[in-house]
Amino acid sequence: MAKVQGAVVVDKEGCKGCSLCVEACPQGVLNLHKEVNSRGYHYSFMETPEACIGCSNCGVVCPDTCLTIYRVKV
Amino acid sequence: MELKDLIKPENLVYGKSRLLEEEIMHYCPGCSHGVVHKILAELIEEMGLQEKTIGIAPVGCAVFAYNYIDIDWQEAAHGRAPAVATGISRLMPDKFVFSYQGDGDLASIGTAEIMHACNRGENILVIFINNGIYGMTGGQMAPTTLEGMVTATTPTGRDVARNGYPLKITNLIAQLPGTSYVTRQAVHTAASARKCKRSIKKAIQNVLDKKGTSFVEVVSTCSSGWKMTPVASNKWMEENMIAYYPLGDLKDSVKGENVLEN
Numbered sequence: 051m052a053k054v055q056g057a058v059v060v061d062k063e064g065c066k067g068c069s070l071c072v073e074a075c076p077q078g079v080l081n082l083h084k085e086v087n088s089r090g091y092h093y094s095f096m097e098t099p100e101a102c103i104g105c106s107n108c109g110v111v112c113p114d115t116c117l118t119i120y121r122v123k124v
Numbered sequence: 125m126e127l128k129d130l131i132k133p134e135n136l137v138y139g140k141s142r143l144l145e146e147e148i149m150h151y152c153p154g155c156s157h158g159v160v161h162k163i164l165a166e167l168i169e170e171m172g173l174q175e176k177t178i179g180i181a182p183v184g185c186a187v188f189a190y191n192y193i194d195i196d197w198q199e200a201a202h203g204r205a206p207a208v209a210t211g212i213s214r215l216m217p218d219k220f221v222f223s224y225q226g227d228g229d230l231a232s233i234g235t236a237e238i239m240h241a242c243n244r245g246e247n248i249l250v251i252f253i254n255n256g257i258y259g260m261t262g263g264q265m266a267p268t269t270l271e272g273m274v275t276a277t278t279p280t281g282r283d284v285a286r287n288g289y290p291l292k293i294t295n296l297i298a299q300l301p302g303t304s305y306v307t308r309q310a311v312h313t314a315a316s317a318r319k320c321k322r323s324i325k326k327a328i329q330n331v332l333d334k335k336g337t338s339f340v341e342v343v344s345t346c347s348s349g350w351k352m353t354p355v356a357s358n359k360w361m362e363e364n365m366i367a368y369y370p371l372g373d374l375k376d377s378v379k380g381e382n383v384l385e386n
Binding site for chain 1: 125127130131132135136137138139140141144148149151152153154155156157158159162311312313314317318347353354355358
C-alpha cells in the first residue's frame with residue numbers, strides 16, 4: 051500500500067488557539083505551541099510531523115482558515 | 125521526505141479560498157461562523173458564482189460578514205434580511221441571493237419576515253446559525269435557548285413556565301409549501317462540516333434552479349456566550365443542542381418528501 055505523507059502549514063498570526071484542529075487530527079500530529087503569537091494566542095503547530103497523513107480534517111474545522119495542507123504519496 | 129520538499133503548490137490538498145479576504149475575522153476563537161463563512165466562500169468559488177452572488181448580512185456577530193467574503197453584500201435592519209433578499213432577488217432574478225442570519229435575528233426579531241419569505245417561496249438561500257444565545261450583545265436568552273440553559277438573562281436557567289419553550293423554527297419552516305429544501309446541519313467535526321458543505325451546495329443549486337426557498341440551519345457553538353472552551357462547547361453542543369435539534373434533512377421536495385405527509 052502506498053504510504054502518504056502530509057504537512058500542515060500554520061498561519062501563526064491568524065491562529066487563535068481554539069485547538070479544534072488538535073481535536074480533529076486523527077493522528078495526534080497537532081498541538082498548541084507553548085509560545086504565543088503577537089495577539090497572545092498559543093498557535094497550533096505540527097508536534098509530530100512524520101505522523102501527518104494530509105487528511106485535511108484540521109483545515110476543514112479551522113474557523114480562521116489558517117491551515118494549509120499538503121500531501122504526497124511516497 | 126523532507127517537509128520543505130513536500131510543501132509545494134502541486135501537493136496542495138486544502139487551502140484558503142480565493143474569496144476569503146486576508147483580514148483576520150473578529151469572531152472569538154473556535155466560533156462556528158468562521159467555518160460556515162469558509163464553506164460559503166469555497167462553494168461560491170467552486171460553482172463560479174462570485175460575480176452573481178449577493179449576500180445579505182444580518183445584525184448580530186455576522187454583521188461584518190461583508191468584510192470577509194469577496195462578493196457583493198447588502199446589510200439589512202435587524203431580522204429584515206429575508207425582506208431585503210426578496211427585493212433583490214425579484215429585481216435581479218439572474219442573481220444568486222442568500223441571507224445569513226443568527227437565531228436572534230431570524231427566530232426572534234425577524235420571525236415574520238422569514239416566515240412570509242419562505243411561504244412566498246422566494247428564490248433565496250437562507251443560512252441560519254443557531255447557537256441558542258444572543259452572542260453579540262453578551263449572551264442573553266434567545267428563543268432557541270434550551271430549557272435549563274444558563275444565560276445572562278436567565279441566570280438560573282431557562283424556565284419554560286416563565287420563558288416558554290425553545291423554538292424549533294426550522295421545523296415550522298419545513299411545513300411551508302414555498303420551501304424546497306430544509307435541512308439542519310452542524311460544523312463541529314470534519315465529517316459534519318463536509319456534510320454541511322454538501323447540503324449548502326445542494327441548496328445553492330436549488331436556488332439557481334428556481335425551486336423556491338432553501339433553508340439551511342447550522343447548529344453552532346458560542347463558546348464566549350456559553351462560557352466554555354471551544355472544545356468543551358463542541359462537546360456540550362453534541363450532547364445538548366443536537367439532542368434537541370436533531371441533524372438531517374427535514375424536507376427535500378426534489379425527492380418528493382414532505383413533512384406534512386409523514
